[in-house]
Amino acid sequence: MSTKRILAVMSEYGYWGIELVGPLRKLEAAGYTFDFVTPKGKRSPCLPPSRDTTYIDPPLGVCVTTPTDKALVDAFEASGALDATLNLSQMFPERPYVSRPDFLRELEAYYEARKAAQAAAIETYDAILLVGGSGPIIDMVNNQRLHDLVLGFHAADKPIGAICYGVATLVFARDFNERKSLLLGKHVTGHCIEYDYHDGTGFMGTDLNMGPPPYCLEYLLADAVGAHGQYHGNFGKGTSVIVDYPFITARSLQCSHEFGDRFVDVLSKGMKRSGW
Structure with missing residues (x-):
């Protein structure tokens, strides 16, 4: 049964504005509402370059924040929508360390609590959206509770969007x-x-300059899909959005609006494959 609700997962160390607002506005126009969640319930800050129409992206050598996108993000930030951000650590349990003295009993309890948390999320939401930016590197990518959320939606065969x-x-x-x-x-x-x-x-909230990203996402994805899958970078093309159900993936900020269109197609039109 459709709930017409989507859970957007965001980083407490910064999200790229249009990577949320682009798909959000397309999905809202299709009748969907949003809840927002971060790992510990802190409001996700918008990364300043994603609201700066003079910012030149170093790899691309062009300004990547258009006046239209800035206006959309500014309006969203002013709406207060993120003031009611949920706390993922209160929704999903933490898996115990194997060094715990009663590890087996705690692991059994964890699995029962995880099962209940997954069932609640699946009943409440039609899909999840993993919002991009640099922040996810810190608190989303290797977050066990978020992994359990994703595993629940994957097992339920419900859409999982990520950019x-x-x-x-x-x-x-x-x-x-x-x-x-x-x-x-x-x-x-x-x-x-x-x-x-x-x-x-x-990242927001810290002076850390990591230099380059700590890993090459292209290489991770190319390995993760294995011999019978494929990573599509589509370098040189303006956008890259791939639907291979239940996953809807988008390369970067330039894809935000198209990503939203494909997300709507998956939810409203039953799309299972697109982009290759």
Whole structure:
């Protein structure tokens, strides 16, 4: 049964404005409403370059924030929609360390609590959206609770959308026992190496300049899909959006609006494959 609700997962260290607002406005126009969640419930800050129409993206050598996109993001930020951000750590349990003295009993309790949390999320939402930007590198990509959310939607065969570095979460979201990639045999896109910074990968709330990203997402995705899947960088093309159900993946900010269109197609028109 459709609830017409989507859960957008965001980083507490910064999201790229249009990578949320682009798909959000398309989905809202199709009748969907949104809830927002971060790992610990702190409001996700908007990365300043994503609201700066003079910012020149180093790899691309052009301004990537259009006046129209800035206006959309500014209006969203002013709406207060993120003031009611949910706390993922209160929705999903933490898996215990194997060093815990009563590990087996705690692991059994964890699985029961996880099952209930997944069922609640699946009943409440039609899909999840993993929002991009640099922030996800810190607190989304290797977040066990977020992995469990993704695993729940994957098992329920419900849509999972991800853009930019939000896509990296899909590489690491694996069953704790099987440890196999959910992306095996799938077609996906994501931040290609040509788009990676050489320097300046930064985060909100910290002065850390990581330099380049700590990993090459293209290589991770190319390995995760295995011999029978494919990573599509589509470098040189203006956009790259791939639907291989239940996954809807988008390369970067330029794809935000098209990403929203394909998300609507999946939810409203039953699209299962697009982009390759």
